[in-house]
Amino acid sequence: MSEHIGLLTRDTIALILAGGKGSRLKQLTEDRAKPGLPFGGKYKIIDFTLSNCMNSGIRRIDVLTQYKSAELLSHIQKAWSRMPWELGEYVNIVPAQQQIGDLWYRGTADAVFQNLKQLRKQHCKYVLILGGDHIYKMDYSRMLRRHAQKGAEISIASIPVKSTNASAFGVLNVDSDMRVHEFVEKPEHPPEIPDNPGKSLVSMGVYIFNFDTLEKLLMEDACLSASKHDFGYSIIPKAIESESVYAYIFDDEGCADVQAYWKDVGTVDQYFRANLDLVQIEPELNLYDSHWPIYSFQEQLPGAKFIFDQDDCRGQAIDSVITAGCIISGALVKKSLLSTRVTVERHSVVEQCVILPNVSIGKRCKLYNVLVIEDCIIPDDFCIGHDYESDKNFYEISESGVILVNQQMIDNFLKIEHGG
Numbered sequence: 001m002s003e004h005i006g007l008l009t010r011d012t013i014a015l016i017l018a019g020g021k022g023s024r025l026k027q028l029t030e031d032r033a034k035p036g037l038p039f040g041g042k043y044k045i046i047d048f049t050l051s052n053c054m055n056s057g058i059r060r061i062d063v064l065t066q067y068k069s070a071e072l073l074s075h076i077q078k079a080w081s082r083m084p085w086e087l088g089e090y091v092n093i094v095p096a097q098q099q100i101g102d103l104w105y106r107g108t109a110d111a112v113f114q115n116l117k118q119l120r121k122q123h124c125k126y127v128l129i130l131g132g133d134h135i136y137k138m139d140y141s142r143m144l145r146r147h148a149q150k151g152a153e154i155s156i157a158s159i160p161v162k163s164t165n166a167s168a169f170g171v172l173n174v175d176s177d178m179r180v181h182e183f184v185e186k187p188e189h190p191p192e193i194p195d196n197p198g199k200s201l202v203s204m205g206v207y208i209f210n211f212d213t214l215e216k217l218l219m220e221d222a223c224l225s226a227s228k229h230d231f232g233y234s235i236i237p238k239a240i241e242s243e244s245v246y247a248y249i250f251d252d253e254g255c256a257d258v259q260a261y262w263k264d265v266g267t268v269d270q271y272f273r274a275n276l277d278l279v280q281i282e283p284e285l286n287l288y289d290s291h292w293p294i295y296s297f298q299e300q301l302p303g304a305k306f307i308f309d310q311d312d313c314r315g316q317a318i319d320s321v322i323t324a325g326c327i328i329s330g331a332l333v334k335k336s337l338l339s340t341r342v343t344v345e346r347h348s349v350v351e352q353c354v355i356l357p358n359v360s361i362g363k364r365c366k367l368y369n370v371l372v373i374e375d376c377i378i379p380d381d382f383c384i385g386h387d388y389e390s391d392k393n394f395y396e397i398s399e400s401g402v403i404l405v406n407q408q409m410i411d412n413f414l415k416i417e418h419g420g
Helices: 002-010 023-029 046-056 070-080 108-113 116-121 140-150 163-168 211-222 231-239 268-277 407-417
Strands: 012-017 060-065 090-095 126-131 134-137 154-162 170-174 180-185 199-210 245-249 261-264 305-307 316-318 327-329 332-334 349-351 366-368 370-372 403-405
Touching: 002 012, 002 140, 012 046, 012 108, 012 140, 023 268, 023 403, 046 060, 046 070, 046 126, 046 134, 046 140, 060 070, 070 090, 108 116, 108 126, 108 211, 108 231, 116 211, 126 140, 126 211, 134 199, 140 154, 140 199, 140 245, 154 163, 154 231, 163 199, 170 245, 180 231, 180 245, 199 211, 199 231, 211 231, 261 268, 268 370, 366 370
Parallel strands: 012 060, 012 126, 060 090, 154 245, 305 327, 316 332, 332 349, 349 366, 370 403
Antiparallel strands: 126 199, 134 261, 154 199, 170 180, 170 199
């Protein structure tokens, strides 16, 4: 069986679609693509998709970029450029190049269509199409095996979610053999799973196509001026009419040896909660799993440091994740995640916060339920998260009350406070 899986993975090319704007993440993605966003203290979101490929035995990977990709490209070059090309293994960066006339990528399907010429040269039987903007652990080789066993031309990885949350996804209707007979992108009233009321089967944005089928569908779609040129809106619904399209249920017993974890982090609230999940005593996402490691670029940084041991000035962290390069100097950190190179000065309290890299928090600050973007300098005596009426005048506040802070917001606050 392992030999068969090895043949399947060697016949597969992974295309990671990493060009999305991620506009629902507000200021977090003002200057970068969503897959380049930090996560979990020392990773980037795209590291999870790339690590899944590595751990699944898929070593031919093209990353398609477009929107504000400089930070993402730099990270991929640092973390993923050591693959042995001479052995046919690579992580290849493919920026948008206006391959078809003067058009940039008009949708997910068009991104692949504009790179069909290059894809043909790589001689693959299967194309694994992935998003680079979810946090998850998944063995793609199992999905490939199921795809081959079913004789499918297209397979869609799917997961049951509450129907009240399903409108944000593509929703599938399947028969008893898991063949898809309906696919609706972001429906207002999602259809429920017949034998599981209150739940809907949604697409994870992970697809396997037989190459010939993919080529035919993309060529047909490119000629349709009214098409959105998107897999969820255009390709999949039409393919159901003529191709054998099957759902692959992600959380079935076949995934028992790999943690079946998948989270959408497309909003500020989802991103914040997914990061803070990691500070739980038994987090839902296990990053300590040596069987399925998450790889990334590792900066050469010293270990986290906690200094001062006086009753009113003690460096300590409780139920928190503190990453390398941090210094907690006579401050208290509770139920928070601090990314690399964060400093917190004396008498400050940081509680239920996510702090992105290279942030300096001054003395006597009080932060609660705050998400601080990289490179912020928070001056002494700052208080954020304890006065909603004041905070809403200066900071971005999410639907659930997470306070998003960047340097411009801090500077505006200081300017107003000092009469500027």
